[in-house]
Amino acid sequence: xxxxxxxxxxxxxxxxxxxxxxxxxxxxxxxxxxxxxxxxxxxxxxxxxxxxxxxxxxxxxxxxxxxxxxxxxxxxxxxxxxxxxxxxxxxxxxxxxxxxxxxxxxxxxxxxxxxxxxxxxxxxxxxxxxxxxxxxxxxxxxxxxxxxxxxxxxxxxxxxxxxxxxxxxxxxxxxxxxxxxxxxxxxxxxxxxxxxxxxxxxxxxxxxxxxxxxxxxxxxxxxxxxxxxxxxxxxxxxxxxxxxxxxxxxxxxxxxxxxxxxxxxxxxxxxxxxxxxxxxxxxxxxxxxxxxxxxxxxxxxxxxxxxxxxxxxxxxxxxxxxxxxxxxxxxxxxxxxxxxxxxxxxxxxxxxxxxxxxxxxxxxxxxxxxxxxxxxxxxxxxxxxxxxxxxxxxxxxxxxxxxxxxxxxxxxxxxxxxxxxxxxxxxxxxxxxxxxxxxxxxxxxxxxxxxxxxxxxxxxxxxxxxxxxxxxxxxxxxxxxxxxxxxxxxxxxxxxxxxxxxxxxxxxxxxxxxxxxxxxxxxxxxxxxxxxxxxxxxxxxxxxxxxxxxxxxxxxxxxxxxxxxxxxxxxxxxxxxxxxxxxxxxxxxxxxxxxxxxxxxxxxxxxxxxxxxxxxxxxxxxxxxxxxxxxxxxxxxxxxxxxxxxxxxxxxxxxxxxxxxxxxxxxxxxxxxxxxxxxxxxxxxxxxxxxxxxxxxxxxxxxxxxxxxxxxxxxxxxxxxxxxxxxxxxxxxxxxxxxxxxxxxxxxxxxxxxxxxxxxxxxxxxxxxxxxxxxxxxxxxxxxxxxxxxxxxxxxxxxxxxxxxxxxxxxxxxxxxxxxxxxxxxxxxxxxxxx
Ligand SMILES: Cc1cc2nc3c(=O)[nH]c(=O)nc-3n(C[C@H](O)[C@H](O)[C@H](O)COP(=O)(O)OP(=O)(O)OC[C@H]3O[C@@H](n4cnc5c(N)ncnc54)[C@H](O)[C@@H]3O)c2cc1C
Ligand SMILES: *[C@@H]1O[C@H](CO)[C@@H](O)[C@H](O)[C@H]1NC(C)=O
Ligand SMILES: *[C@@H]1O[C@H](CO)[C@@H](O)[C@H](O)[C@H]1NC(C)=O
Numbered sequence: 023x024x025x026x027x028x029x030x031x032x033x034x035x036x037x038x039x040x041x042x043x044x045x046x047x048x049x050x051x052x053x054x055x056x057x058x059x060x061x062x063x064x065x066x067x068x069x070x071x072x073x074x075x076x077x078x079x080x081x082x083x084x085x086x087x088x089x090x091x092x093x094x095x096x097x098x099x100x101x102x103x104x105x106x107x108x109x110x111x112x113x114x115x116x117x118x119x120x121x122x123x124x125x126x127x128x129x130x131x132x133x134x135x136x137x138x139x140x141x142x143x144x145x146x147x148x149x150x151x152x153x154x155x156x157x158x159x160x161x162x163x164x165x166x167x168x169x170x171x172x173x174x175x176x177x178x179x180x181x182x183x184x185x186x187x188x189x190x191x192x193x194x195x196x197x198x199x200x201x202x203x204x205x206x207x208x209x210x211x212x213x214x215x216x217x218x219x220x221x222x223x224x225x226x227x228x229x230x231x232x233x234x235x236x237x238x239x240x241x242x243x244x245x246x247x248x249x250x251x252x253x254x255x256x257x258x259x260x261x262x263x264x265x266x267x268x269x270x271x272x273x274x275x276x277x278x279x280x281x282x283x284x285x286x287x288x289x290x291x292x293x294x295x296x297x298x299x300x301x302x303x304x305x306x307x308x309x310x311x312x313x314x315x316x317x318x319x320x321x322x323x324x325x326x327x328x329x330x331x332x333x334x335x336x337x338x339x340x341x342x343x344x345x346x347x348x349x350x351x352x353x354x355x356x357x358x359x360x361x362x363x364x365x366x367x368x369x370x371x372x373x374x375x376x377x378x379x380x381x382x383x384x385x386x387x388x389x390x391x392x393x394x395x396x397x398x399x400x401x402x403x404x405x406x407x408x409x410x411x412x413x414x415x416x417x418x419x420x421x422x423x424x425x426x427x428x429x430x431x432x433x434x435x436x437x438x439x440x441x442x443x444x445x446x447x448x449x450x451x452x453x454x455x456x457x458x459x460x461x462x463x464x465x466x467x468x469x470x471x472x473x474x475x476x477x478x479x480x481x482x483x484x485x486x487x488x489x490x491x492x493x494x495x496x497x498x499x500x501x502x503x504x505x506x507x508x509x510x511x512x513x514x515x516x517x518x519x520x521x522x523x524x525x526x527x528x529x530x531x532x533x534x535x536x537x538x539x540x541x542x543x544x545x546x547x548x549x550x551x552x553x554x555x556x557x558x559x560x561x562x563x564x565x566x567x568x569x570x571x572x573x574x575x576x577x578x579x580x581x582x583x584x585x586x587x588x589x590x591x592x593x594x595x596x597x598x599x600x601x602x603x604x605x606x607x608x609x610x611x612x613x614x615x616x617x618x619x620x621x622x623x624x625x626x627x628x629x630x631x632x633x634x635x636x637x638x639x640x641x642x643x644x645x646x647x648x649x650x651x652x653x654x655x656x657x658x659x660x661x662x663x664x665x666x667x668x669x670x671x672x673x674x675x676x677x678x679x680x681x682x683x684x685x686x687x688x689x690x691x692x693x694x695x696x697x698x699x700x701x702x703x704x705x706x707x708x709x710x711x712x713x714x715x716x717x718x719x720x721x722x723x724x725x726x727x728x729x730x731x732x733x734x735x736x737x738x739x740x741x742x743x744x745x746x747x748x749x750x751x752x753x754x755x756x757x758x759x760x761x762x763x764x765x766x767x768x769x770x771x772x773x774x775x776x777x778x779x780x781x782x783x784x785x786x787x788x789x790x791x792x793x794x795x796x797x798x799x800x801x802x803x804x805x806x807x808x809x810x811x812x813x814x815x816x817x818x819x820x821x822x823x824x825x826x827x828x829x830x831x832x833x834x835x836x837x838x839x840x841x842x843x844x845x846x847x848x849x850x851x852x853x854x855x856x857x
Contacts, residue, residue, distance in 0.1 A: 038231035039204055043067040044412065045224050045235040047211050047249060049076040051084075051187050051401040052394050053241035054194035054205075058111060059405035061201035063413060068203040069233060070195075071226055073210030077191045078330040079243035080397065083365045085266050085305050086184040087284060087296060088399040089126050090151035091177075093142065093454050094374070095788050096421045100403030102150045107402025108185060115200065117193035120186030124281040124297070126179045127161055129350075131172040131289055137508045138453045139177045140836040147790030147833060148800040153179050164283050167274055167351050182284060184296055187398045194401075214238065214252045220386035220611070237387040237412070240380075244368040246392035248323045255382055258370055258429040258439045259393050261324065262447055263314040263333050265340055265364040266305035268298055269357035276300040287350055291343040292451040295350075301357060306343035310448025310462075314339070316366070320440045328366075335362040368393055371434070371442035371463070373450075376426035377404055378411065381604040386611065390426040416571040420731035427600035432624055433466040433488035455506030456786050457484075457493070465490045470534035470627055471690030476708065482513065484711060486596035489535035492710035494520065508835060510782035510806075513712060518808040520713035524676055525809055528633030529709035530697060533682060534690065537599030538626050541606070542589040543617035549610055550582065550590055551751035555736065556744045559584045564656045564671050566744055568736055569605060570755025574762055575732035576739060578602040579724070581682075583658045583671055591658075591669070593682075595726055599623055609754075627690035631697065632680030635704040640670075640681065642700040655853045664696025675714055677721030677851040712805075719814050720807045722773050722847025728787050728802040729771055729816055735759065738767050738818065769799065770824040771816055773848065774841040776804070776832050778813040783834050785815035792831040792838050793823055801832060810848045815841065 043065060046053050049072030057070045072078070088105070092098045112119045130136045139155055146153050156176035162168060164178075195205055209228035216222055222238045225231075240257075242249040250257040275282065275297060284296040293306045308314075314336075319325065337344075337359075348354045370376060370393040380390045391408060394400055410418035422428075429439075445462035465473065468488035477483070481492035482504065494513045496502035501512040523529045541550060551558055556567035564583040571577050578598055583591040594602045603621055610617055631639060637648050643663040646653070653659060658671045666689045674680025685693055698706060715725075722740075724730050729739050736745050737759065747759065776785055785804025790797055804815035815832060823830060826845040831838035 038206060038209065038226060038228045038233050039069055040234060041067065042069040042233055042235040044069070044237050044239060045222070045233060046070045046239045046241055047224070048072065048079070048241035048243055048245070049191070049195070049205065049207065050079045050081040050241065050243045050397065051077070051191045051194070052243070052391050052397045052404065053239075054191050054198065055107065055401035055405035056239065056241060056391055056408055057198040057203050057205065058194040058201070059107065059402070059409040060412065061198045061203035063409045065409070065413060066202065068198070069235070070198065070203065070205045071209040071211055071224070071228070072205070072207045073227070074329065075207050076195055077188050079245065080365060080367050081187045081191055081243070082330065083332060083363050084187040084398050085296070085303050086187050086398055087294065088121070088185050089182045090153065090179045091126065091128070091182070094423055095145060095149065096419065096423060097374070098149050098151060099419060100400050100407060100421070102403065103406045104399055104402035105181070107406060108190065111190075111193045111197045115193050115196040117189060117196050119190045119193050121183060122281055123181050123183040125164070125283040126182035126286065127156065127165060127283050128177040128286045128288060129161070129173055130175040130177070133174070134453055135288060136175050137835060139175055141456075141508055142177065144790055144833040144835065145788045147792070147797045151179065152181065153177065165285060167282065167353050168285070169350055169352055184284070185398060190398070190401070211249065211252070216253065216386060222387065237389060239389040239391055239408070241391040243392070243397070244366045245324055246368060246390070251323065253385075253388070255380070256431055256436070257376065257390070257392065258434050259368050259376075260440055260443050261316040261319050261366045262369045262443060263316070263364050264305070264367045265335060265362065266303050267344070267359045268303050268361040268363070269301035269354060270360040271300035272302065272353050272357045274353040275302070286451070287346065288451040291346050293343045293347050295347060301360065302351070302354065304344065304347050304354075306340045307447065307450035308339060308343070310444050312339055313444060313447045315440060315444060317440075320436055333364040333366065335364040337362065367395060369395060369443040369447065371429060371439055371446065373446040375400065375404070375424050377408065377421065377424040378417070378426050379604065379608075380426045381600055381607065382431065414572070416573060416575070417732055420733045422601060422727060422731070425601050427604060428487065430488065430600055433468045438463045438466055456508065457506065459484060459504050468535075468624070470532050471687060472532060472694045475691065475694065476532065479708060481708070481710065486535045487599055489596055491532055491535050491596070492708065494710040494712045495708050508783055510784070514782075514806070517712045517716060520707075520709035521716055521808040523705070523707045524633045524678055524709055524713065524717060526634070527705035527707070528631060528635040528639055528701060529707050529713075530694065531630040531632070531709050531711070531714060533628035533630045534687070535596035536623070536628050537594040537596060537602060538622045538628070538684070539592045539603060539606070540589065540620045540622055541592060541617055544588060545615035546588045546590055546617045549613065549615040549617060551749070552753055553606060553609055554582060555746065555753050555755065556582070557746050557749050558582065559656070561586055562658055564658050564673060568730070568741060568744055569602070570736065570753070570759070571732050572754055572758065574735045574755045574758030576730040576734055576736055576741070577605060577732055579726045579730055581671065581673060585658070598726055625687055626684050627687040627693075628685075629683045629690065629693060629697070630674060630680060631683065632674040632676040632678045634679055635701070635706070636680050638704050639697060639701040639706055643696055650856065663693060664700070666693040666696065668693065675723060676717040677723060677849070678717070679852045715803075716805045716808055719803060719805050719816065720809055720847065720849040721851050722816070724771070724816070725803055734818070735762055737762055738770050740771050767821060769818050769820050771802070771818055772824050773844040773846065774801070774815045774817055774830070774832065775844060775848070776813040776815055776839050776841040778834065778839055784813045785832055785834065789815070790833045791817055791819060792833060798823060798830065807848060812848070814848070819843070
């Protein structure tokens with residue numbers, strides 16, 4: 023069967039199209055999936071370039087597993103959509119994709135794993151894909167070949183299975199062409215350059231032709247890093263080996279009428295096993311120290327000439343995995359290994375793909391559909407997601423955990439990438455704990471001037487976009503270290519102590535990880551007024567402001583401080599640095615505004631001081647008027663504190679009296695020491711992000727990535743006071759909000775108190791909310807409120823359940839805990855109290 027018009031051996035006269043809207047580079051399952059979705063959605067002039075033939079990368083030999091399961095809420099949506107796309111493309115093209123749907127069972131053989139399954143279930147109910155727990159008896163009934171000795175529970179996804187990646191890729195290609203896309207094979211991209219208008223010239227080997235495109239998408243699989251280098255990018259990708267074996271026929275399987283479900287045995291040495299004809303495919307995840315990375319490729323790139331190839335298998339390396347499989351499925355003992363496959367696969371530092379527009383200085387219209395480790399199952403959903411973003415200028419739903427800019431080149435070097443990919447591979451099936459921290463590759467170059475000082479004082483660090491920031495501090499008598507748990511653990515009491523410190527005295531927190539930008543120039547006010555929904559502050563003042571998407575979702579939240587008529591200082595959370603900067607730069611560039619944007623994140627340190635005595639502490643270091651009138655809430659002044667020049671903004675995410683003190687990064691230690699010695703008499707101490715999280719929840723403050731994402735509009739999120747519908751400038755999202763106001767809201771963010779057990783767990787966000795036996799919503803954040811001595815959560819619920827006093831249920835480790843809707847935040851902010 024021939025699938026495509028352009029074949030390997032064309033006449034010399036073959037010609038590439040000259041102009042394209044979108045050029046997608048890489049004809050694997052991901053690139054073809056996107057080409058299909060884009061063309062089907064009506065995008066004209068879509069071109070796919072493949073250097074040899076379709077599927078020639080990782081795709082042709084993939085095991086083809088397709089699952090609805092993902093620990094990430096948003097990734098579940100991607101996979102849900104993939105199944106839909108698979109069905110559509112098969113129906114539309116008539117090209118069979120070889121889908122089998124016997125379901126998957128993940129196996130729990132330890133009590134912690136049973137907890138994890140319950141934890142995953144509590145985050146499942148408000149999502150589309152079905153998933154439920156199985157008793158050992160039910161597991162055995164579905165999969166009679168299993169040795170049940172150690173199995174405590176199963177986690178089941180019906181409808182899961184496998185697909186033929188080769189046929190799927192061909193179907194994508196046929197479908198793409200049906201909708202007008204063009205696909206060129208033997209068209210390797212050899213050079214790429216961006217014109218000053220942001221469009222691209224792409225040089226190919228296809229009769230050495232160049233194609234001019236409005237945008238390019240790098241979907242080059244494990245070559246994506248090489249492709250990036252063609253225009254000076256160092257993408258955070260390496261190539262690792264993945265191995266599976268195919269057994270010969272197994273009598274017990276041959277005797278069955280129905281296909282066995284796929285199993286995933288999760289404890290080390292972990293593996294998956296799915297039926298292939300009358301045998302099994304068993305794929306393994308080696309431990310970090312055994313897994314094989316293409317080390318030379320890390321620095322030198324994919325070996326030139328490496329084609330549609332496999333690596334040499336090494337069965338010794340995986341013998342304990344196979345041994346474990348034989349113990350779990352005894353029938354395997356009698357089977358031969360008919361074939362083994364050891365193939366290249368692309369990896370990112372946290373094994374999540376890089377999806378979306380990529381930002382680097384001066385770069386425009388460069389998109390990534392790369393680093394896709396489960397490319398078969400994610401291809402359709404990612405294609406749909408990118409299609410929406412490309413065609414509508416905004417993502418269809420929040421997928422910020424796949425943001426390609428979460429690893430910035432400023433801290434993420436090749437060595438970090440390799441170290442982290444190794445760790446992630448080894449952790450393939452480990453339990454994912456709440457507040458997961460992973461040690462490899464830390465610290466990076468992003469450490470603040472008091473990193474060591476804080477460590478010496480017992481800081482337990484958390485990792486945020488390359489930075490180390492204290493989660494909490496272990497003092498004498500505490501159990502130090504990272505002891506993750508699904509329930510309350512060693513940091514529970516210490517965090518309470520830190521909250522108490524901030525509420526009764528004062529505490530310092532290292533806020534250096536904040537993303538910090540300066541926007542200046544003649545058009546600065548004009549463009550920011552258009553980008554942000556709040557009024558711009560006056561000179562010397564600051565405000566919380568939101569950037570909305572055209573359809574009215576919350577794209578970002580920042581503190582906007584006006585340093586001069588034409589000069590602004592923007593601060594965002596550590597997790598959204600380049601995510602936010604990209605949006606600003608893009609709009610500035612598209613609108614041709616005359617402004618300069620500087621990313622000063624790595625140049626500036628930031629310390630926060632908060633608590634009733636914070637004014638007294640600072641007063642000892644400056645003669646400046648810090649009084650309520652002299653230094654108003656949400657104002658910004660230049661101070662000299664103990665000889666250090668700081669830009670001080672009176673604001674604190676704790677909701678207490680406090681300041682954020684921005685300064686040159688080399689001054690952090692000096693400033694910290696000066697404050698600590700001035701604060702001694704007032705009992706000043708340290709606090710971390712966990713205490714901050716609890717304090718802000720008591721005040722009902724919203725958090726980006728939790729209450730505020732593109733999936734939420736600011737009205738239902740309760741951000742009304744920050745949105746100025748009547749301001750004189752038009753702003754992005756305004757029209758959609760007007761429409762929303764007319765239509766009325768359907769749900770609302772509420773504050774809940776949750777009745778939990780003494781040992782927890784407390785809610786943390788993403789839990790399912792039940793009412794009368796039905797799923798009605800989900801939480802977005804949660805923590806224990808030490809001051810009010812209640813377990814708290816923020817949650818989206820339908821309007822009719824948003825009245826104070828309404829009782830709903832929050833699912834926590836298999837138990838539905840009663841939760842009561844509160845009138846508002848449980849604790850007033852300092853400024854509200856001081857009125
Ligand atoms: C042994 C093994 C088993 C696997 N099992 C599964 C599984 O069960 N389920 C699952 O979901 N995933 C599985 N995977 C992962 C899956 O194979 C990949 O995630 C997926 O194939 C990636 O697809 P892709 O399109 O991103 O990349 P690729 O398939 O690698 O395609 C990239 C394409 O880009 C082309 N290209 C590269 N450079 C250029 C250039 N300069 N110009 C033009 N074209 C270029 C290449 O020729 C190639 O065709 C497995 C992988 C391996 C190795
Ligand atoms: C909830 O899920 C979203 C999407 O996967 C994720 O970004 C967020 O961090 C999750 N929150 C918690 C507390 O797990
Ligand atoms: C952000 O700042 C860092 C360090 O100052 C710099 O290396 C990087 O290029 C900046 N990023 C962008 C996208 O401007």
